[in-house]
Amino acid sequence: MKPLANDTFLRALRREPTPYTPIWLMRQAGRYLPEYKATRSRAGSFMALCTSPELACEVTLQPLERFPLDAAILFSDILTIPDAMGLGLRFTEGEGPRFERPLRDEADIAKLAAPDPGGELRYVTDAVRTIRRALDGRVPLIGFSGSPWTLACYMVEGGGSSDFRQIKTMLYRRPDLLERILAVNAEAVAAYLNAQVEAGAQAIMIFDSWGGVLADGAFQRFSLAYTRRVLEALRTQAGDGVPTIVFTKGGGLWLEQIADTGCDAVGIDWTVDPGQARARIGARCAIQGNLDPMALMAEPEQVGAEARRVLDRFGAPGEGSGHVFNLGHGISQFTPPENVSALVEAVHRYSRELRSRA
Amino acid sequence: MKPLANDTFLRALRREPTPYTPIWLMRQAGRYLPEYKATRSRAGSFMALCTSPELACEVTLQPLERFPLDAAILFSDILTIPDAMGLGLRFTEGEGPRFERPLRDEADIAKLAAPDPGGELRYVTDAVRTIRRALDGRVPLIGFSGSPWTLACYMVEGGGSSDFRQIKTMLYRRPDLLERILAVNAEAVAAYLNAQVEAGAQAIMIFDSWGGVLADGAFQRFSLAYTRRVLEALRTQAGDGVPTIVFTKGGGLWLEQIADTGCDAVGIDWTVDPGQARARIGARCAIQGNLDPMALMAEPEQVGAEARRVLDRFGAPGEGSGHVFNLGHGISQFTPPENVSALVEAVHRYSRELRSRA
Numbered sequence: 084m085k086p087l088a089n090d091t092f093l094r095a096l097r098r099e100p101t102p103y104t105p106i107w108l109m110r111q112a113g114r115y116l117p118e119y120k121a122t123r124s125r126a127g128s129f130m131a132l133c134t135s136p137e138l139a140c141e142v143t144l145q146p147l148e149r150f151p152l153d154a155a156i157l158f159s160d161i162l163t164i165p166d167a168m169g170l171g172l173r174f175t176e177g178e179g180p181r182f183e184r185p186l187r188d189e190a191d192i193a194k195l196a197a198p199d200p201g202g203e204l205r206y207v208t209d210a211v212r213t214i215r216r217a218l219d220g221r222v223p224l225i226g227f228s229g230s231p232w233t234l235a236c237y238m239v240e241g242g243g244s245s246d247f248r249q250i251k252t253m254l255y256r257r258p259d260l261l262e263r264i265l266a267v268n269a270e271a272v273a274a275y276l277n278a279q280v281e282a283g284a285q286a287i288m289i290f291d292s293w294g295g296v297l298a299d300g301a302f303q304r305f306s307l308a309y310t311r312r313v314l315e316a317l318r319t320q321a322g323d324g325v326p327t328i329v330f331t332k333g334g335g336l337w338l339e340q341i342a343d344t345g346c347d348a349v350g351i352d353w354t355v356d357p358g359q360a361r362a363r364i365g366a367r368c369a370i371q372g373n374l375d376p377m378a379l380m381a382e383p384e385q386v387g388a389e390a391r392r393v394l395d396r397f398g399a400p401g402e403g404s405g406h407v408f409n410l411g412h413g414i415s416q417f418t419p420p421e422n423v424s425a426l427v428e429a430v431h432r433y434s435r436e437l438r439s440r441a
Numbered sequence: 442m443k444p445l446a447n448d449t450f451l452r453a454l455r456r457e458p459t460p461y462t463p464i465w466l467m468r469q470a471g472r473y474l475p476e477y478k479a480t481r482s483r484a485g486s487f488m489a490l491c492t493s494p495e496l497a498c499e500v501t502l503q504p505l506e507r508f509p510l511d512a513a514i515l516f517s518d519i520l521t522i523p524d525a526m527g528l529g530l531r532f533t534e535g536e537g538p539r540f541e542r543p544l545r546d547e548a549d550i551a552k553l554a555a556p557d558p559g560g561e562l563r564y565v566t567d568a569v570r571t572i573r574r575a576l577d578g579r580v581p582l583i584g585f586s587g588s589p590w591t592l593a594c595y596m597v598e599g600g601g602s603s604d605f606r607q608i609k610t611m612l613y614r615r616p617d618l619l620e621r622i623l624a625v626n627a628e629a630v631a632a633y634l635n636a637q638v639e640a641g642a643q644a645i646m647i648f649d650s651w652g653g654v655l656a657d658g659a660f661q662r663f664s665l666a667y668t669r670r671v672l673e674a675l676r677t678q679a680g681d682g683v684p685t686i687v688f689t690k691g692g693g694l695w696l697e698q699i700a701d702t703g704c705d706a707v708g709i710d711w712t713v714d715p716g717q718a719r720a721r722i723g724a725r726c727a728i729q730g731n732l733d734p735m736a737l738m739a740e741p742e743q744v745g746a747e748a749r750r751v752l753d754r755f756g757a758p759g760e761g762s763g764h765v766f767n768l769g770h771g772i773s774q775f776t777p778p779e780n781v782s783a784l785v786e787a788v789h790r791y792s793r794e795l796r797s798r799a
Contacts, residue, residue, distance in 0.1 A: 246735065251733065252738040255736050255739035256739045256743065335694045353656035356657040377609035378609075389613065417606060
């Protein structure tokens with residue numbers, strides 16, 4: 084493998100000095116790009132796209148062809164693990180993902196087991212290897228998984244939810260059952276992420292997309308504790324030394340506790356004041372975020388102004404400031420691609436300017 | 442009018458000592474009660490229920506017949522104001538509220554005007570008067586409105602939204618248009634709430650249900666500033682001396698700033714640690730909250746345990762501790778009514794016990 088031509092992202096995660104603030108975007112390979120829609124259409128279905136290493140590689144690289152982004156992220160779905168557990172993932176038009184066999188029954192929960200990443204999930208590590216080869220050292224490749232709690236939400240609800248009634252009923256009524264699911268999920272996520280690292284992932288991100296729906300107290304017990312288990316398993320196995328990012332959407336009240344898990348970077352959404360986040364987290368972790376994805380609906384010059392505002396609020400980018408620019412959530416399918424150009428350019432240009440002033 | 446037989450709620454809002462922690466529940470008159478469904482069915486439609494002072498009074502009192510709650514809240518809809526502005530409110534089965542004429546056009550926004558609470562909204566103040574008479578001094582009556590920002594979300598989106606793309610596009614692209622809507626909404630909400638006070642409302646709650654979707658910075662400019670205008674108008678008019686509660690769902694990062702608006706109480710959702718909220722807000726304001734509504738899906742004894750945990754985390758209920766027990770969001774339609782009994786009993790009993798220990 085070639086050495087990395089651009090390691091700005093990895094250096095920022097390690098809080099080492101960087102000449103500018105690196106940027107990548109959650110869901111950067113996605114429906115806002117016409118070329119993504121073309122590949123998706125050729126694949127026939129979303130899962131066909133995910134399970135083909137060649138097509139997954141193709142869409143992973145598409146945003147890098149358009150924009151000088153500082154990292155690539157494996158194109159895959161957040162629900163590959165529960166699918167491999169046998170819950171029967173289906174994507175229905177306009178409705179999002181659904182599981183045919185959601186986990187409600189005590190006997191089903193007792194039988195739940197972590198899938199072998201070398202078995203049914205082999206297409207994911209194959210994709211990682213294919214993408215690493217295709218990247219040829221341009222930028223680092225991020226591997227990822229949903230957090231044990233976030234996976235459990237889909238597994239118990241059977242799909243998206245507005246009130247999380249099924250899983251919260253289990254949480255408040257039968258916490259023992261939920262903890263059994265979470266323990267299996269933590270084991271599965273750890274094995275899955277270690278396998279991604281072995282296949283070539285150079286950083287790992289854990290998406291705790293639904294941590295923010297939990298009550299204080301419940302978050303620590305049912306989400307954070309199991310994310311911590313995953314991180315510990317990474318540190319003692321293949322993932323040792325590979326930087327990790329933990330992002331809890333709606334988790335702004337718990338940043339210190341997230342930082343204490345031993346992750347290298349904490350993702351923040353747009354509700355968080357970046358300066359305050361920096362003050363609360365201190366030098367423990369890098370910070371990733373946090374532009375509102377809807378800011379990309381404005382005119383290109385307004386997008387640039389919003390990007391500069393985020394950079395200003397992160398504070399002086401002295402050595403080790405460790406900021407990775409990102410959105411506070413996945414990019415919207417309605418985003419004009421030219422606004423992504425404006426964003427990446429503004430972040431690169433203005434962050435260089437801030438450093439030259441410092 | 443008779444003096445209040447139970448003013449515990451008002452005293453807690455004023456941070457005066459109370460013999461126990463008062464409790465009421467957001468959406469306490471609602472679909473989890475079979476008697477509500479019966480009245481709703483008799484009314485024919487949801488808006489027919491809202492616009493009939495007699496039926497609105499009937500459902501407002503229903504939860505008080507079942508449970509020893511410490512406050513009543515006007516039964517009404519959050520969208521009465523934009524409906525009176527001519528946006529054409531419709532409730533479609535399973536879809537929630539929709540406006541036939543959402544606000545997208547600059548000319549429509551220029552024409553927008555605050556409705557006279559004595560005109561088309563007269564049914565609301567009539568309901569307040571009817572309910573006050575029927576309550577006959579049992580417990581205080583809370584009047585309410587959506588915040589200017591929250592109303593604007595529905596007015597621009599045309600209904601509920603998962604990404605708030607329409608209103609955020611306006612926010613980032615044409616903030617001047619949004620500010621015009623918010624200025625009119627603030628004027629309308631202030632007039633509406635002052636009229637509710639004149640008709641007999643004894644406390645006022647402002648529901649900033651969608652404040653939490655805003656970016657830090659945008660929240661202060663587009664939500665909080667206009668809530669502050671409403672509070673100022675209340676203080677200088679009929680609302681002077683009537684306690685106010687401001688609740689921003691998802692606003693846990695901004696509690697100090699919400700407290701600084703001059704409201705009497707800050708509502709918190711279940712993501713907030715009550716002890717931290719108390720420490721951050723200090724003696725400025727009472728605090729209302731914050732049980733996860735889904736905790737009511739457990740067994741009655743588990744509900745009691747969760748209620749005690751919330752009370753414990755609020756800390757020692759010394760004089761002026763000013764806690765009003767509530768959920769962190771509206772009660773779910775799937776709640777077993779017997780669990781509400783268990784909750785109210787646990788809050789009353791355990792908070793008395795805590796005081797006797799102190």
